[in-house]
Amino acid sequence: MHDTPDPGDRGDAVCVVGAGASGLAAIKNLRELGFAVDCYERETSVGGAWNWRHDRSPVYAGTHLISSRPLTEFPDFPMPDTWPDYPHHRQVLDYLERYAKHFRLGDDIWFGMEVSSVEPAGDGRWDVTIRSTGGESSRVQRYAAVVVANGHNWSPLTPSIPGEFTGEVMHAGAYKDPARLRGRKVLVVGGGNTGCDIAVEAAQQATRVWHSTRRGYWYAPKYLFGRPADQVNDRLLRWRVPLRLRQWLYRRVLRLTTGDLTRYGLPEPDHRPYESHPVVNSQLPYYLGHGRIEPVPDVARYDGAGVVLTDGSRIEPDLVITATGYRPRFDFLAPELLEADEDGRPDLHLHAFARRHPTLAVIGLLQPDAGLFPLAHWQSVAVARWLRLRATDPARAAAVQQKESARPLESWSRRRVVPSQRHWFEVDHVAYLRAVEGLLSEMEGVR
Known part of the structure; x- marks a missing residue:
């Protein structure tokens, strides 16, 4: 491990930003193709979002994977067979730490170093300004390419709710311990996986729980036919079952398992299955059925000690948790480098390759219907070969x-897909991997 990087031109070396799962995959696959790599990580250890010790980590005490183990592990570094179908976040961090140790990735990571700007230097090269998070002066190094892997689940997207609230409001990214819910009246805002998981935790700890959603979603159980649900979906995708048939099967299976959740007060979905990011939660219907979670509509405004909902009703929670997602941020890059629109949405080929800058790529900017790690692996393989x-x-x-x-x-x-920021980077993992495979074949001259 080095204390400080060498100044100046790094020749043909590649700069990797971030040492989370995607950054680690990028380091490994770039090195395997002979590239020298400098990875800059603002924290003092690997793991990114999965390292709960990091300030920016959205992980809380009860976090488990929502994708199953075989569809989450890196293809060249399997998780232990003795692990559960849906590992706990501590196991995921342990896995990433062992991955880094196995491939000796720490030799190329500069911890406690933050990238503050990345600017074109001509001829496809880049000037990267780095600085110590300890407050030391910055320095500039030149690289042949830059691979961005800073994650997109660390900058909270906070809803703009008019009015004043005298209780406590927090974003889900700041939620860590269910003890904070104990004995309180809790309103959870947001119908995604995090919102549903926190609502379930609140149902076990709080005296009363409201769950506010803007629209209806399709809530899938974690297991179907005795197998993790994503494995069943994976099989259908690999069999190339047409979308309309998969949608019909999805509705049929939900009717036989979770049933019609609108009878508990949840809004009916305004879209078809597979047109939104999958919400996987087996416990939500259980606590709805037991009256421990009360579905309510969207929040209209705060009103002192109360919250007014869009149907005109008023509730009085002690704590409001906004599980309203995160926004991608690349503060060190000018928006035009990623061709980002006015809302900040990058336009990248395969959500990875900058269209006008062939030596700039982003790894892990995906919302798949299975685990992210395998996709980040093959993305980084494609970037390295490119x-x-x-x-x-x-x-x-x-x-x-x-x-x-x-x-x-x-x-x-x-x-x-549903037209919302939450679905900017939605992909079906099988179709996406086929597209990456096609790119790899093109580069190898197979086609």
């Missing part, structure tokens, strides 16, 4: 880039 191809055969690289730029969005991204 950078190697540019160095060894520029003419072929240009031809591949031209062909890939014509690939329709529908070939690797979901065709129809």
Whole structure:
């Protein structure tokens, strides 16, 4: 482990921003293709969002994976067979630490170092300004390429709710311990996986729990036919079952398992199955059925000690938890480098490759219907091979880039999703991996 990076031009080395799961995969796969790598991590250890010790981690005490173990592990570093189907967050962190140790990734990570800016330096190279989080002066280093893996679940998206509330309001990112819910009246705002999980925890600790959602969602159980639900979906995708048939099967299975949740007061979904990020929670129907969670509509405004809902009703919680997601942030990059629109949404090929800057890529900017780690692995493999191809055969690289730029969005991204920020990066993992496989084949000259 080094204390401070060497100043100046790093030649053909690649800069990786972040040492979470995606950053670790990027370091490993870049090194395997012969690249020198400098990874800058603002924290003092690996793990990113899964390291609950980090200030920016959204992980709380009861967090488990919502994707099953076989569909979450890296393809070249399996999780132990003795682990449960849905490992606890401490196991996931242990897994990432062992991954880093096994591949000796720590040799290339500068801990306590933050990237403050990344600017084009001409000829595809980049000037990267780094500074110590301890407050030391910054320095600039030049790299042949930059791979961004700073995550997109650390900057809370806080709803703008008019009025004043005399109780406590917190974003789900600040929620860590269920003891904070004990004996209180709690309103959870947000119908995603985090909102549902916290509502379930509140049902076990609080005296009263309201769960506010803007729209209806499809709530899937964690197990179907004795197997984790994502494994069943994975099989259907690999069999290439048409979307309409999968949607019919989804509705049928839910009717036979969780039943019609609108009878508890939840709004009816305004979209079809697979048109939103999957909400996987087996316990929500249980606590709805026992009256421990009370569904309520969206929040209209705060009113002193109360909260007024869009149907005109008023409730008086002690604590409001807004599980309203996160927004992607790349403060060290000018928005035009990622062709971000006015809302901050980047336009990247395969949600990874900057369209006008061939030596700039982002790893892990995905919302898949299974685990992220395998997709981050293959993304980083594709990025590493792309950078190697540019160095060894520029003419072929240009031809591949031209062909890939014509690939329709529908070939690797979901065709129809709920129009919200939460669904910016939605992908079906099988279709996405096929698209990455196609890119790899193009670069290898197979097709």
